[in-house]
Amino acid sequence: MNWSLRRQSPGASAEADIDAEMALLDAALADPARPILRLWRVSRCLVVTPLLAHRPRFRPAADASAARGWPVVVRRTGGGPVPQGPETLSISLAAAHAREAAPGIDAAFRHFADWICDALRACGLAPEIGEIAGSCCPGRYDIAIGGRKIVGIAQRRRQGRHQGGHGATLMTATLVHAMLWLEGDLAAGIDALERFLGEAGAPERFARARMGTLEEITAGRVTGARFEAALLAAAASATL
């Protein structure tokens, strides 16, 4: 095990919790020998990317959504809009490599997705990697069980320098972030997201049947605590 673990419960605001992700990149650049694994949760919110934030109707739509109990937070990793909350587990891994040795986009996604799948298999499940069309924030490295997405993965990268004993080295810091819907009323989050997107001038409809929580897909057999334990066990035996 070469990484350090940080756990975080929902803080004062979802915005602050999500912004804290960016500090991980700085920390990884400062100490490339010690990647950081962060397991965290946020208070209830709709997470979107900056692409939406420049639309003229974004601000009034976000204010209206917040008044309904669904504040809108702009995240700095890639991807599309998605509902999150205290019943969503976020898993982040920040690491820095010399620029010529940094993993490519696909390699970083694959490595991270394989690790999460190892943990799901250890829980007796049969995860599959591949885009789930119609889901929130779809991507080639979605993780699904029985055709229903439970995990989405995105990345953020920053180029920088690490000052070592032999001078400065050009580095690439990579933050890979997964969100896993553990339990709760996912449909309510999707309803809130669709309403916000319509009001923001970017209407979208999602296929509810192609997404689910770990709890509903496993009929309660696999809890969040069990998955977390499996995840850390898989991480302990792997080089993240």
Place this chain on the structure above:
Amino acid sequence: MSTPVPVPRDLWEEDLPGIVSAWLFEDGDTVSEGDLIAELMVEKTSYDLTAPKAGRLRILVQPEIPFQRGDVIASIE
């Protein structure tokens, strides 16, 4: 003299198109060398783009318009 701001060819390896997800300055703003001027996105992956020199930023590619690695998306006068 105007300095082009290309998307570095080594920013990612795969042959994938990118987009600007956000310009962090307005067209015509004055920027300093090293300022984070834009966020780029390639297949659910975001990248920082910093200013190569100080000057006045001219935005050439608007958000959501696809580009390739190496394309010039801004200039600094």
